[in-house]
Amino acid sequence: xxxxxxxxxxxxxxxxxxxxxxxxxxxxxxxxxxxxxxxxxxxxxxxxxxxxxxxxxxxxxxxxxxxxxxxxxxxxxxxxxxxxxxxxxxxxxxxxxxxxxxxxxxxxxxxxxxxxxxxxxxxxxxxxxxxxxxxxxxxxxxxxxxxxxxxxxxxxxxxxxxxxxxxxxxxxxxxxxxxxxxxxxxxxxxxxxxxxxxxxxxxxxxxxxxxxxxxxxxxxxxxxxxxxxxxxxxxxxxxxxxxxxxxxxxxxxxxxxxxxxxxxxxxxxxxxxxxxxxxxxxxxxxxxxxxxxxxxxxxxxxxxxxxxxxxxxxxxxxxxxxxxxxxxxxxxxxxxxxxxx
Amino acid sequence: xxxxxxxxxxxxxxxxxxxxxxxxxxxxxxxxxxxxxxxxxxxxxxxxxxxxxxxxxxxxxxxxxxxxxxxxxxxxxxxxxxxxxxxxxxxxxxxxxxxxxxxxxxxxxxxxxxxxxxxxxxxxxxxxxxxxxxxxxxxxxxxxxxxxxxxxxxxxxxxxxxxxxxxxxxxxxxxxxxxxxxxxxxxxxxxxxxxxxxxxxxxxxxxxxxxxxxxxxxxxxxxxxxxxxxxxxxxxxxxxxxxxxxxxxxxxxxxxxxxxxxxxxxxxxxxxxxxxxxxxxxxxxxxxxxxxxxxxxxxxxxxxxxxxxxxxxxxxxxxxxxxxxxxxxxxxxxxxxxxxxxxxxxxxxxxxxxxxxxxxxx
Numbered sequence: 194x195x196x197x198x199x200x201x202x203x204x205x206x207x208x209x210x211x212x213x214x215x216x217x218x219x220x221x222x223x224x225x226x227x228x229x230x231x232x233x234x235x236x237x238x239x240x241x242x243x244x245x246x247x248x249x250x251x252x253x254x255x256x257x258x259x260x261x262x263x264x265x266x267x268x269x270x271x272x273x274x275x276x277x278x279x280x281x282x283x284x285x286x287x288x289x290x291x292x293x294x295x296x297x298x299x300x301x302x303x304x305x306x307x308x309x310x311x312x313x314x315x316x317x318x319x320x321x322x323x324x325x326x327x328x329x330x331x332x333x334x335x336x337x338x339x340x341x342x343x344x345x346x347x348x349x350x351x352x353x354x355x356x357x358x359x360x361x362x363x364x365x366x367x368x369x370x371x372x373x374x375x376x377x378x379x380x381x382x383x384x385x386x387x388x389x390x391x392x393x394x395x396x397x398x399x400x401x402x403x404x405x406x407x408x409x410x411x412x413x414x415x416x417x418x419x420x421x422x423x424x425x426x427x428x429x430x431x432x433x434x435x436x437x438x439x440x441x442x443x444x445x446x447x448x449x450x451x452x453x454x455x456x457x458x459x460x461x462x463x464x465x466x467x468x469x470x471x472x473x474x475x476x477x478x479x480x481x482x483x484x485x486x487x488x489x490x491x492x493x494x495x496x497x498x499x500x501x502x503x504x505x506x507x508x509x510x511x512x513x514x515x516x517x518x519x520x521x522x523x524x525x526x527x528x529x530x531x532x533x534x
Numbered sequence: 535x536x537x538x539x540x541x542x543x544x545x546x547x548x549x550x551x552x553x554x555x556x557x558x559x560x561x562x563x564x565x566x567x568x569x570x571x572x573x574x575x576x577x578x579x580x581x582x583x584x585x586x587x588x589x590x591x592x593x594x595x596x597x598x599x600x601x602x603x604x605x606x607x608x609x610x611x612x613x614x615x616x617x618x619x620x621x622x623x624x625x626x627x628x629x630x631x632x633x634x635x636x637x638x639x640x641x642x643x644x645x646x647x648x649x650x651x652x653x654x655x656x657x658x659x660x661x662x663x664x665x666x667x668x669x670x671x672x673x674x675x676x677x678x679x680x681x682x683x684x685x686x687x688x689x690x691x692x693x694x695x696x697x698x699x700x701x702x703x704x705x706x707x708x709x710x711x712x713x714x715x716x717x718x719x720x721x722x723x724x725x726x727x728x729x730x731x732x733x734x735x736x737x738x739x740x741x742x743x744x745x746x747x748x749x750x751x752x753x754x755x756x757x758x759x760x761x762x763x764x765x766x767x768x769x770x771x772x773x774x775x776x777x778x779x780x781x782x783x784x785x786x787x788x789x790x791x792x793x794x795x796x797x798x799x800x801x802x803x804x805x806x807x808x809x810x811x812x813x814x815x816x817x818x819x820x821x822x823x824x825x826x827x828x829x830x831x832x833x834x835x836x837x838x839x840x841x842x843x844x845x846x847x848x849x850x851x852x853x854x855x856x857x858x859x860x861x862x863x864x865x866x867x868x869x870x871x872x873x874x875x876x877x878x879x880x881x882x883x884x885x886x887x888x889x890x891x892x893x894x895x896x
Contacts (some may be wrong), residue, residue, distance in 0.1 A: 414834060457836075
């Protein structure tokens with residue numbers, strides 16, 4: 194496996210700047226997730242790493258070597274896409290072996306067999322090797338697609354929303370498997386998604402992208418607890434963070450220059466406290482309940498574990514975990530001298 | 535407003551039974567969700583209520599009136615497919631007014647109703663804006679306004695939020711439920727997304743192979759699933775289902791999970807084997823417990839975390855506040871909240887426990 198490094202990489206398509214001055218190092222063995230909405234520049238970043246796009250400026254390094262001018266095939270990276278394309282006329286074994294039979298590889302059949310079986314074991318599809326690709330479920334197909342990348346033993350994996358075409362339960366299973374495989378192999382993975390759950394559950398570090406710009410790069414907990422700016426704070430968390438104008442809650446404003454106060458829904462405690470609100474809506478999610486409060490003519494979401502006695506329309510007291518509040522300035526940047534301290 | 539009743543309704547397509555002898559009552563003014571995986575019959579059921587499909591058998595009643603033979607257009611029900619299709623060349627006011635104008639409603643009445651519904655959805659300041667200028671959320675609100683402005687007897691919605699991303703879906707669930715609280719029109723809503731169902735529904739009918747597997751409030755389905763199908767379908771991550779042996783201890787049944795006795799847990803009588811169901815948030819770390827496994831994954835979800843533990847019992851998930859420090863490779867002891875355990879038989883049907891039966895009897 195190898196390190197991947199972008200140095201001030203930019204890429205435009207006509208008037209549209211897809212990636213702007215991106216500097217980023219993906220450490221050897223790291224699982225890095227780029228999170229952002231459609232059009233953030235996630236896929237372009239992957240394609241730049243793969244050599245499917247050439248940067249307008251800046252350099253790309255893999256394993257310490259400048260590969261900016263290298264063609265895709267020479268980079269020895271594996272690209273896994275959202276839609277998995279298997280060869281329908283081949284069984285699972287031959288699908289997995291296919292990349293190894295390329296003439297340039299010159300691998301013996303015994304070695305191919307060894308690698309295919311090891312990967313099938315790792316992915317839990319050892320009993321499916323003789324099945325036709327068309328006989329597999331969606332989850333098995335995506336496992337084979339991942340397996341086909343693994344057998345090559347590339348230096349780097351690039352994954353473009355590989356789980357997004359699967360149903361929720363399957364995504365849950367494959368998230369855990371993918372993380373386990375990455376850990377077992379020490380694989381270096383650059384993974385892009387718009388799904389915050391995939392990012393927070395798998396990533397060693399998350400890079401939050403928007404409009405071609407890297408807004409923050411940090412471990413999931415840090416991105417969640419100390420978002421560098423409002424755009425990042427909104428990107429993670431469900432329900433989303435409450436952002437109140439400072440003028441609405443002067444008693445919570447720690448210093449001048451604060452424009453907005455961010456409150457995570459789980460940091461609101463219902464039932465006691467100095468604040469009063471009206472319950473506008475109650476949404477049970479199973480383990481948790483989202484309560485939409487009407488507070489000083491603004492909506493405020495609280496996340497609680499029970500809904501004991503809560504009624505729509507009732508007035509109630511609530512409190513805030515004051516050490517968890519976030520202060521943002523006029524430009525939306527986190528004020529670090531205040532807030533959680 | 536309108537109550538909807540289905541009596542013995544079946545629908546067969548060339549030998550395939552999509553809906554199988556369904557009896558269902560949608561109470562007047564309720565938000566009623568048909569929930570299930572693809573192919574469970576939920577959309578076919580909705581289309582029969584709308585009059586877009588004819589039942590092979592059975593009757594459909596709106597407010598007691600048999601409408602089984604009535605064409606879709608005469609049932610006065612609004613069918614909402616997807617919420618985002620607006621007319622881009624019209625402003626917000628004209629978009630919302632469109633269903634009324636096309637029905638020939640008088641101009642003054644149209645204006646009044648458009649403003650009323652815009653106020654309800656907090657978009658009255660946008661009435662003269664062009665659609666192209668609106669944010670995504672405002673567009674959805676306009677689409678909603680257009681769906682409700684003609685005040686049909688009931689709303690039928692088929693995965694209207696299916697194409698939206700997660701954050702948006704969350705927002706629109708809240709808007710839809712808020713709107714329902716305002717106008718109180720009977721709504722039948724089809725989805726395969728259990729979170730959407732939980733967030734919005736008064737009642738959920740979980741469907742499986744053309745039948746209703748369980749009908750209840752979100753809380754009932756979540757805490758007292760009557761089958762393993764419902765236990766798995768509702769909740770994310772799903773309920774843990776663990777195969778146990780049931781032994782006798784001085785005449786009382788005791789559950790044994792992977793060789794570990796669980797004396798504090800009420801167990802079902804009259805069976806040697808049963809499946810224990812426990813939600814991830816009702817699994818606790820207990821270092822005195824003999825039930826142990828190895829942490830396979832710690833999934834950080836912001837407010838909460840989900841920990842996957844692998845042991846002789848298989849895989850088990852627990853959900854905990856994000857402050858709990860567990861790492862890959864740890865071997866925690868595990869315990870279950872006794873009041874939260876549910877039991878299922880070999881067919882996946884729920885079982886009463888000896889203690890619960892006594893409580894019910896006494």
